Amino acid sequence: xxxxxxxxxxxxxxxxxxxIFFLTLLFAIPLGMIIALLRGSKFKPFSGFAKVYxxxxxxxxxxxxxxxVTYGPYYLFGISVSRNKLIPxxxxxAINYAAYFAEIYRSGIExxxxxxxxxxxxxxxxxxxxxxxxxxxQVIRRILPSITNEIVTLVKDTSLAFxxxxxxxxxxxxxxxxxxxxxxxxxxAGAFYYxxxxxVSFVMGRVExxxxxxxx
Amino acid sequence: MSKKxxxxxxxxxxxxxxxxxxxxxxxxxxxxxxxxxSTSENAVPMRFVxxxxxxxxxxxxxxxxxxxxxxxxxxxxAVCEYLGWExxxxxxxxxxxxxxxxxxxxxxxxxxxxxxxxxxEAGYVISRPYFDNTQxxxxxxxxxxxxxxxxxxxxxAVMLGTSGEKLLNEELQDxxxxxxxxxxxxxxxxxFTELDGNAVDAVIVDKPVAEKYASENKGFKVLDENLGEEQxxxxxxxxxxxxxxxxxxxxxxxxxxxxxxxxxxNYPDIQGNLIFLN
Numbered sequence: 001x002x003x004x005x006x007x008x009x010x011x012x013x014x015x016x017x018x019x020i021f022f023l024t025l026l027f028a029i030p031l032g033m034i035i036a037l038l039r040g041s042k043f044k045p046f047s048g049f050a051k052v053y054x055x056x057x058x059x060x061x062x063x064x065x066x067x068x069v070t071y072g073p074y075y076l077f078g079i080s081v082s083r084n085k086l087i088p089x090x091x092x093x094a095i096n097y098a099a100y101f102a103e104i105y106r107s108g109i110e111x112x113x114x115x116x117x118x119x120x121x122x123x124x125x126x127x128x129x130x131x132x133x134x135x136x137x138q139v140i141r142r143i144l145p146s147i148t149n150e151i152v153t154l155v156k157d158t159s160l161a162f163x164x165x166x167x168x169x170x171x172x173x174x175x176x177x178x179x180x181x182x183x184x185x186x187x188x189a190g191a192f193y194y195x196x197x198x199x200v201s202f203v204m205g206r207v208e209x210x211x212x213x214x215x216x
Numbered sequence: 217m218s219k220k221x222x223x224x225x226x227x228x229x230x231x232x233x234x235x236x237x238x239x240x241x242x243x244x245x246x247x248x249x250x251x252x253x254s255t256s257e258n259a260v261p262m263r264f265v266x267x268x269x270x271x272x273x274x275x276x277x278x279x280x281x282x283x284x285x286x287x288x289x290x291x292x293x294a295v296c297e298y299l300g301w302e303x304x305x306x307x308x309x310x311x312x313x314x315x316x317x318x319x320x321x322x323x324x325x326x327x328x329x330x331x332x333x334x335x336x337e338a339g340y341v342i343s344r345p346y347f348d349n350t351q352x353x354x355x356x357x358x359x360x361x362x363x364x365x366x367x368x369x370x371x372x373a374v375m376l377g378t379s380g381e382k383l384l385n386e387e388l389q390d391x392x393x394x395x396x397x398x399x400x401x402x403x404x405x406x407x408f409t410e411l412d413g414n415a416v417d418a419v420i421v422d423k424p425v426a427e428k429y430a431s432e433n434k435g436f437k438v439l440d441e442n443l444g445e446e447q448x449x450x451x452x453x454x455x456x457x458x459x460x461x462x463x464x465x466x467x468x469x470x471x472x473x474x475x476x477x478x479x480x481x482n483y484p485d486i487q488g489n490l491i492f493l494n
Contacts, residue, residue: 001280009282074319140460141358165309165316172278175270175307178405179277181429 001180009176010188013169017192020089020158020168025151027094032101039106050102063163066092070164085112085166097154104146104160105210141211148204155197159189263302266292267322270307271403274428274483275328275448287483288326294475311377314340317453324452324463326469328422330379331449339454342465345447346490351380352361353439354419356411361418363441368394370417373407376400380420383444411436424486432486447491465491475478 005171058064069092073079082088112135120130159170169192173185225295268276270284279285284305306322313325317340330349331342355361361370372395374381381400384392392398400417401407404425410416413436419426422444430436452460470476470490480487488494 001278001282005282009278068317071312071315071319081321086387163309163312165307165312165321167307171307174403175278176282178271178403179273179279181405181408181432183405183409 001176001182003184006185007188010169010173010185010192013167013172014192016086016166016168017158017170019086020093020161021155023086024093024097025092025152027090028097028101031094031098033105035098035102036105036109039102040109054099054102058103062092062096062157063160064213065096066160066163068092069095075152082141085161085164089161089164089166089188093154093157097150100150101147104143104150105139107146108143109135111142112138137211141208144204144208144211148208150203151200151204152197155200156193250354254316255350261300261302263304264292264296264299264324265304265322267306267307267308267313267317267325268327269310269313269329271310272328272425274424274485287479287486288328288477288481291467291476292326294470294479295463298466299462314338314451317451320453323456323459324450326450328424328448330365330446332379332382335451341452341454341456341460343452343460345449346467346491347448347486348491349378349379349446349448350423350442351383351444351446352423352426353441354408354411354421354430354436355417355439357435357436357437358441359417361439363439364443367391367418369396371395371399371415372412373399373401373408373416373419375421376402376406378422379444379446380422384420387444391469408433408436422488427485453485 035050035053038046039054041047041050066089070081070085070088074081116134119131120134125134150179158168161168162171162174165171170189173189177183253431267324268284268286268289270276270278272286274286275288276284284307289305293303295301306316308316308322308325308327313329314324314335317325328347328349331345343421353361353364353367361367372384374384384398399410401410404421407416407419407421408429411419423438423442426438430438450460450463467476477493480490480493
């Protein structure tokens with residue numbers, strides 16, 4: 001098998017890797033915010049739910065969650081396994097990453113000095129206005145480095161989709177490696193992940209720069 | 217800025233809702249198509265999905281052109297052609313193959329799969345065996361290991377989840393106890409690389425895999441000793457006796473008209489152990 005065939009074959013899988021990556025971010029980032037807000041809620045059932053959610057999803061391996069989300073509905077309720085594997089894979093990744101994002105958001109929100117809330121109250125801001133106009137922009141700036149960390153990890157975690165036979169790049173790479181008894185696919189996979197992560201770091205660096213307006 | 221942020225959050229939340237709906241929609245769709253499959257058997261050709269391990273040459277692997285190929289795949293294609301079924305491939309995750317078979321992702325597992333009593337006990341329908349396999353010892357040229365007795369005090373590698381691993385942990389427990397260490401590897405390539413890199417002294421592996429590797433790579437030899445005998449078969453879901461019988465009779469017909477032997481000619485490494493031809 002020529003290097004070109006290996007790269008083309010793995011590039012096909014890379015499209016699926018990208019699909020997992022972008023869709024997971026699209027859903028996990030807002031879902032994490034919802035969980036973080038629930039976690040901070042004074043209403044006990046809400047904060048209790050968020051605590052259990054975070055504890056379970058952070059406390060069990062993503063690989064198990066993938067199997068549970070993909071095959072659980074079949075074994076529990078007899079619902080056919082989705083023909084489009086992307087759906088269960090993204091659901092599992094999104095709920096897992098939301099748990100981590102929620103804790104990052106919480107660390108940012110709790111790091112804001114109480115004085116800012118008090119000042120906003122004196123100035124006549126409502127609670128929602130205070131949160132969205134004053135607190136959130138500063139929180140986002142503060143947590144960006146942790147978020148970048150998590151996003152870079154996500155790029156590499158996409159390879160876990162092999163557990164449920166989702167034919168993403170690393171799954172195909174492993175198949176080629178074992179069929180052709182060759183290490184080349186692993187080198188190619190490393191290159192794919194690294195280049196992608198360099199891009200991610202670059203984009204996040206730019207975002208951080210733009211948010212530096214909120215530096216205090 | 218804050219308006220933008222709110223807009224982004226709202227958009228994402230709407231997206232999330234869409235996903236939930238899409239997810240439910242897809243599931244409902246799948247539910248309604250399930251009963252159709254059984255009724256449409258007579259009208260539309262049946263779609264037969266073959267579950268393979270894409271990492272198991274020469275039975276099922278990715279070929280030089282990047283397409284799935286191998287002895288089992290060629291035979292299954294011929295069977296589907298004979299029966300007028302629509303042929304499709306699903307590469308399983310070997311560790312989860314039975315879950316994937318249960319949940320209808322594929323209709324059989326047909327990929328150099330060792331027949332285990334535990335599968336029969338669990339209710340899976342297993343075809344007649346078609347291949348005699350043995351576990352062999354692969355060592356480097358010039359190694360002082362000539363039989364399993366020489367493995368005492370050595371480090372040995374075996375692939376996780378294979379019948380070789382099961383053999384070493386059950387029937388051949390005493391032999392395993394004599395090793396210095398038993399290393400379990402995630403895949404065959406890792407086993408062979410450990411051997412090549414002197415991390416282990418021998419690899420215990422399926423005979424066809426060992427022979428293919430030794431013939432394609434210099435400096436390895438397969439010892440003559442057979443450690444454990446086993447047979448390959450095709451697994452179907454429990455209750456699929458009819459499908460199993462149809463596949464078996466198609467195999468008989470292909471053996472009778474010579475198609476089977478013709479396919480086997482392309483795989484000289486395994487030809488000698490094919491039960492239907494010997």
